[in-house]
Amino acid sequence: MFMVEKALVGSRRYWLWVGGLLAVIGLSFIAYLYQLSHGLGVTGMSRNVSWGLYIGQFTFMVGVAASAVMVVLPYYLHNHKEFARMTVLGEFLAVSSVTMCMLFVFVDMGRPMRVFNVFLYPQFHSVMFWDMLSLSGYLLINAAITLVSLHAEQSDLHPPRWIKPIILLSIPWAISIHTVTAFLYAGLPGRMSWRTPIMAPRFLASAFAAGPALLILLCLLLRKLTGYDVGKKAIQGLSVIVTYAMAINVFFILMQLFTAMYSNVPGLTEEFQDLYLGTEAHTSLLPWGRISLLLMVVALILLLIPKVRHNERTLAAACVLVFSSLWIDKGVCMVVCGFITSPLGTITRYVPTLPEMTITLGVWAVGAIMVTVFYKIALSVEIAREAPAAAAYEFAERSAAAGHAEILSSPGATGGSHA
Amino acid sequence: MKFTRREFVELSGACLVALSGRKVLAVFTGAKESEAASTGEATSTKKRLGMLIDTKKCLRAQNCTKCIEACDQAHNIPVFQNPAHQIKWIWEEPFDDLFSPAETQYLEKDRKDVLTPVLCNQCDEPPCVRVCPTGATWKREADGIVMMDWHRCIGCRYCMAACPYGSRSFNWVDPRTGLKTLNPDFPTRTQGVVEKCTFCAERLDKGQLPACVEACPEKAMVFGDLNDPQSEIRQLLASSYALRRRPELGTGPNVYYLI
Amino acid sequence: MRDRVWIVAGLLLFLAVITYPFWHGVEARATSQPPVLVLPAHEKECVAPISYMRTSHMKLLLDWRNSVVRNDQRKYVSYDGKVYDMSLTGTCMKCHEKKGFCDRCHEYAGVGTPYCWNCHVDPALAEVKRP
Known part of the structure; x- marks a missing residue:
């Protein structure tokens, strides 16, 4: 069922990695039980900063999930054949990150046992209802697409025809999940730093930089660990997308910065004072904001140089910068920034606590384990299919069964398939 | 005129779609009724409860906190030293922070910082109600009070992000750990839900005034129906200039301040 | 084999x-042994027949809750025409006590303590906590 058996054979290194992740998940589960019994008071959140790391991470991961569209769209709409090997990886990444989003919202709830009230008493005027709907829809769509296409590949058939419209549907749907998530914030009357129409476009731009950057890193890692190569062309194609998206993202920030600083309206300038400029009172976010901006600019400059982009080593470094700068920008600063100055003008510091960080790490571990298992399954299917001769496949199977070598961890066993 | 069965089915389907479309539209354009209430005069039979706080009469300068004490006692409000976990229904803030864009630059410092009672504004267009994903907070049709259902709240705190007045509190810890005495006439809340002032809906039902209004020794708080031109609150608002907090946001706050 | x-x-x-x-x-x-319940001394009638209360008090309480909280209806007309205030602490707990009545039967039936008491104050507990 679901080819789970393919994830149950693996090298020592594979099991060490999975075991380590499981240990982190176990630890964070204990932290969650502690939070469940003692209340969200064990986090760094407060009456004034009432959303923190969890909701920030949720927002960031919605972006990573939505960014799968950046491989699906060129492949299906523009017939970019070089993305063929990468689409399923992108879709699996989407499934894992949507799951992480849901977990982040869940651990942020004061009374998680009542979560189904959202469906028992649906409120159509609440953006959160629509966000839940679009996220669960996106999860279902991507789960269906990946399952169906993998099954088809495994039995060496063409995917059934009915899956095509669903794949096409996944493209606008991906845009919608991040747009609706931006509406969560942009529609609130009292939070000046969020109430801007550029919220959704900026979310999308940063998502289409951070998500594909992560995918590039994952592809490079896969090649190194397993020998499975999505192809240099695919990675180069993706790096162009990252570059454009990052440029647009920085451009949007500059537009916001100009509007705020030139008009000099206090409600607008506050955000940028908190993040980049600093005043006497606003200090807690300042280092984060500045580091994020610096990394963004450095990453963009690096990406704009063709030489840097073409060299996979430097490209990887640029991708790390892109991902970490946007992780800070969206996952840490964006949400907290709306709360730092309370409606009554009080400035409140927010520092996540140890249990809060442990739980966050645990959700990331869940995501990592999902990606690991999914990619393992996908790769076993792909490699088995692409093996030039049945003999190679049999050899790999036999050696895996005998426990000598593992097809995924020994590049030699599959080297022949990607000449 | 003769209908085939097919035509009948098609037509009734179209009617259904049209009807539901109207309903959906009504949802998105927001409650039209409350809009009528905000402009409507005595023609409306619905009440719109509001409050007027006369800051000149308020004795806060003489350390009077009777309104806050009465509320805390009536509603089992816990006391926490950690400001992060505090629960506030009615509390005090420096006058200057209440009306942040107010022109108080040259006002004497002790006048600027005079502590003034703040509470939920029971808005005409409450953003908290708009965002709540479960209907745990809603606007009562009959009198416009923004209610809370602590049985239904899932603790997502979206309403706290939406409230432009900071009038909502979350139970970060078990509230009973912060209570020395328990009033059996009102429930405490449970860990993990949001709460706020409800204009003492439970007392109004018994024909009583809100606890804070009743407790004020100077009668500085006037409570009444803003839809009734004969009510004391309307008379006072007709004869003097009053302020509301952040009316420019379109929330339609119903707590007025005389200065 | x-x-x-x-x-x-x-x-x-x-x-x-x-x-x-x-x-x-x-x-x-x-x-x-079935639990020995502490029955109210001064009251013979409940808001509904005993057989109904025994099987469906939870439903009645939920109905009351929804009626008071969501619809602002606080009066309950019982089967014999009497009017009651729909209130757990104000009406039920005027006659019954949590420890001797609710808890004893719930323990016997093995259904634990319902979460009503997370928020609603047992008047007996209020007495203890009163200064």
């Missing part, structure tokens, strides 16, 4: 485990 013993033993064990709640119930009925 050397495994026959194991298979039969396994099946029997499975049957024993799966039917355990049933046997436990039979045993409990034979040995346990």
